[in-house]
Amino acid sequence: MTATITAALAAALAVAPAAPAQPAILGAVTVLPPPRTDGTVAVERTLAQRRSLRSFAPRPLALADAGQLLWAAQGVSDAAQGRRTAPSAGATYPLVLYLVAGRVDGLPAGVHRYEPPAHRLAAVAGGDPRADIATAARGQRWLADAPALVVIAAQPQRTAARYGARAERYVAIEAGAAAQNLLLQAVALGLGGTLVGAFDDAALRRVVPLGNGEQVLAIVAVGHPR
Template sequence: MPNPHGTDISKIRGRLLGERNLFSVSELFHENSRISRSAPRIAQSPQSALVAPSGFKRYIYAPRVALPDPSAAEADSIWDIMTSRRSGRSYSGQEIDLQCISELAFYALGTPDKGHRRCVPSGGGLYPLELYVMAARVEQLPAGLYHYDPRSHALCELGRADGLASVKKAVFIPDAVDNAAAVFILTAVFGRSKIKYGERAYRFSLLEAGHVMQNICLAATALRLGVCPVGGFVDDELNDLLDVDGVEEAVLYAALIGSLDKVDG
C-alpha cells in the first residue's frame, strides 16, 4: 500500500529483507537442520562418547615450538575489556612477542586441564574447531604456518613460506594484511559434531567459531593489540593454504592480529 508520499512500503520492505528465493541453499540448510518434536531425538551415541575426549588434530611428525605458559597477571576488568573492544586494521608493522601468541591461542582453544575442557563452550563437548597461525612478525617464531596443539600448548610448524601474501590475495580487505603480525585461522572438522548432531552440527560449528573469535578479540584487547575478524575471503584459497579439503575440514573464520597503530572503530 502506498504511503502519503507515494512510496510503496511493501517494495521497500522487500528490498531491505531480500527477495524470497525458494531455491536458497541457506534456507534449505536451515530447514534441514531444524530440531522438531517429531524428529528423532538427538542422543549421545557410543561413537560420539569416544570422539568427545579426542577432539584434537595433531601433526605428530611436525617440528614443534613450545609456547610459554599463559600469563596470570591481572588485566583490566572484563567489563572494561568488552566495552573497549574495537576492530583495528591499521597496524604498526612492529613485532609482537611469543607470549602474546601463547595468550591468544590459549584463550581461543586452549585446555586448562590438558584434557577435553576448553575456554569456550561446545555442543556435546565435541569441539570441532581447529586453530592455525600464520606468523609474520613474531619474536622467537620464524615466519610460517603453524597448527595449534592445545594438549601440549605448542605450535606445530607446517611450513616456512611467507603465507601472508596468500592470505592477502584471499581476503577482501587485503591492505589490512600488510603490517599484520599474525593471522589466526579457524577451521571446523565437521564430523566430530555430526556423529552426534547430524545436520545440526554445521550450525554448532558456526556458533562455536563465534565464541572463539570473541575470546580472541577480548584477549587481544587486554593485550593492547589490534585485532580484526575476517569473514570475507575466497574459501578455496584459504583451504588450499592450510592443505585442508574444504569438505571434511574447512575454514570458517580468520583474525588479523598486530601491534596497533590506530583504532578504526
C-alpha cells in the same frame, strides 16, 4: 595430514624449483610459554574497548602473546576433563586453529597448527603466506601487514557424528565464541584485531594446508595498534 603436507610440498617444488630456500620448519614444534590465567584488565574494560583494528604497528608479536591469544580462543582450561576456554557442543571440540606467523618473535614465518593439550605449535608450512591470504580474502591488503593471523578452521564431522545436521550451526557458533575470546584477550594485552569472514574458501585452502575434512570459518588478524 602428512599426505596433505607432502602433496603441498611436492606441488611447491614442482612449480618453483628455483625459489629461494625457506627455513626448514615443517614439523618443527614450538612449545608456547604457559598461558596466564589471571590479569589486571577487567573483562568489562575489554568489552568496552574492543574495536576492529585494521592498521598495525611494525612491532612484532611476542611469542607469549601469540600463545595467550591461542589459549584464549581454544586453550585447555581444565586438563583433567579436557575442557577448553570456549564452549563446545557436547565437548566435541571441532575447532582447529592455525597461527600464520609473519612477525612473531621466536617463530619462523609460516603456518603453525595449534595443539591445545600440549599448548604448542607444529609447523605445517614455511614462508610468509600473508599476501596470498590477503588476496584470498577478496583483496583485503591490510591483512598482509598484520604480524599474525589466526585461522579458525574446524573438523565439522567431529560434531556431526553426534549432532547430525545441526553440527553446521554449532561449529559456526563455536568459531564466533573462540574469535570473541581471542579479540577480548587481545585488548587485555594492549593488542587489537579484526574478525574476517570474507574470503574465497578454495583460494585460502591453497595457502593454508588444512587437514582432512577441515574447513575455514574465520580469520582473526592481530597485532599492536599503529
